[in-house]
Amino acid sequence: MNTTTRTRPTHAPVRAAVVGVDKLSAHFTRITFTAPGVGTPGTPIYDQRIKLIFPVPGHPLPDLTRDWYASWCALPEDTRGVMRTYSIRALDLGTEPARLTVDFVLHPDPGPAAAWAEQAAPGQEIILVAPQRGADPSGIEFAPGAATDVVLAGDETAAPAIARILEDLGPDITGVAFIEIPTPDDLLPIDAPPGMEVRWLPRAGAAHGTLLTPAVLGHLGVVLVDDEPPTAEPAADLVWETPGFSSLGEQVPQPRPNRHTYHWIAGESSMVTRLRRALVKDHGLDRSQVAFMGYWRQGVAMRG
Ligand SMILES: Cc1cc2nc3c(=O)[nH]c(=O)nc-3n(C[C@H](O)[C@H](O)[C@H](O)COP(=O)(O)OP(=O)(O)OC[C@H]3O[C@@H](n4cnc5c(N)ncnc54)[C@H](O)[C@@H]3O)c2cc1C
Missing domain, CATH: 2.40.30.10 (Translation factors)
Structure with missing residues (x-):
């Protein structure tokens, strides 16, 4: 990225x-x-x-x-x-x-x-x-288009962004937010719209993604094809795959209007990569419906 x-x-x-x-x-x-x-x-x-x-x-x-x-x-x-x-x-x-x-x-x-x-x-x-004040906004990935149903999913590093998104959404939006956190003590108040369910997933010592990955896949009715452990090796780089940008160098078609459920997924990069594989490659979600963002890499210091 x-x-x-x-x-x-x-x-x-x-x-x-x-x-x-x-x-x-x-x-x-x-x-x-x-x-x-x-x-x-x-x-x-x-x-x-x-x-x-x-x-x-x-x-x-x-x-x-x-x-x-x-x-x-x-x-x-x-x-x-x-x-x-x-x-x-x-x-x-x-x-x-x-x-x-x-x-x-x-x-x-x-x-x-x-x-x-x-x-x-x-x-x-x-x-x-x-x-800066008055500047064109850039650095915002959340772009549901015409979708009125959203799925937000992330670990603790994505919790602040998910909370902000929820508090900025209009009252008519529906959907669910999955937030994996280290312990039950890390559950924080969020002023979410009434149609958005917030599910906190305290992993209590388990590996990153252990709770989030099955929760997201289960919600979407996706069966995991592989049984690779969530964070076996550090991901090669931060994954950043959005409707308009591909860190993997994939062909990015002109973003299409999305009226279906919009998915926003962020957190530890290998967990995000695994979810992407399951949702896009195995389940066939269109890239216009989903943003996958690696926020950090297990075992690797970021450079900025
Ligand atoms: C767009 C974006 C938004 C982000 N928003 C937030 C935010 O609001 N709040 C927030 O806390 N983080 C956020 N992050 C993640 C944050 O940038 C990283 O966690 C970063 O690595 C922290 O820097 P550091 O100097 O503490 O650790 P680094 O020097 O980068 O890494 C040192 C070690 O710590 C490990 N590490 C880093 N983060 C974690 C973690 N969360 N859990 C366990 N081990 C970790 C690394 O794998 C490495 O081994 C965001 C990242 C991105 C890309």
């Missing part, structure tokens, strides 16, 4: 100061930042992705120009900070500057992002690369 290239024109880097830290559960910490110039009133956020750049201890945050990605890449790797991708859980445009909230997963073997979230405190700064 080259999200950086696709989001560069409308996203700009801003200094974001922590204004709130709330340990929500065993594995989620909610952090609110100042977000100067970010966001456009009246536009839904859905699964809007953003980039966060965390400082390397002992080094200041870099000064980035508007052509932020090129200027960041030109800096020495060991001091320029560490970039990761996150979702917007909430955006409050009623304050000046705006306030943007991210729900961080505190995962085992924490990388720089999870480690930073563990110690975050008010006043600390990071760089936030997010859509």
Whole structure:
């Protein structure tokens, strides 16, 4: 997935100061930042992705120009900070500057992002690369078209995006959201439309995808053809297969209007790949009906 290239024109880097830290559960910490110039009133956020750049201890945050990605890449790797991708859980445009909230997963073997979230405190700064006020939106994958029935599925890293999508959907939408989480303590309140059922799946020590994969396949009446374990090997790369983009280099036809059920699936990449194989290759779902997104890779540090 080259999200950086696709989001560069409308996203700009801003200094974001922590204004709130709330340990929500065993594995989620909610952090609110100042977000100067970010966001456009009246536009839904859905699964809007953003980039966060965390400082390397002992080094200041870099000064980035508007052509932020090129200027960041030109800096020495060991001091320029560490970039990761996150979702917007909430955006409050009623304050000046705006306030943007991210729900961080505190995962085992924490990388720089999870480690930073563990110690975050008010006043600390990071760089936030997010859509600026009035800019054309980019970095949103949720695109149900004319569908009024949706299936959302993801692990804990996708829970913030699923929650945001649910809270941005209109009241007439129907469907189900499956969210696999580490423990029952990680079940968080979501203000979902009345026609959307939210099913939390605490895996309690089992491997990623152990509960989510059969729940999604069972809901769609799909029989798993293979019996490969969910996360046997790290996936080759983050899978990113949407109606308009293919990380596998597959031919992407002109997106067709979709009036059927729309499926949005995100989380650990090999789990997502497995679901894609079952739903598209074995079950024959049309690619206009489904977005599959690897959000992280078991055993592999992300690069931004
Ligand atoms: C579009 C998009 C939106 C995302 N939104 C969110 C979000 O809102 N909240 C959120 O918490 N994450 C989100 N993620 C996932 C997040 O970017 C990754 O989990 C990232 O790897 C965390 O960086 P790190 O520095 O902590 O770990 P890395 O340095 O990337 O990895 C270090 C080690 O931790 C492992 N690891 C990484 N994440 C997890 C995990 N969740 N569980 C178990 N092991 C893990 C890796 O496999 C590796 O072994 C999103 C990703 C994408 C692509």
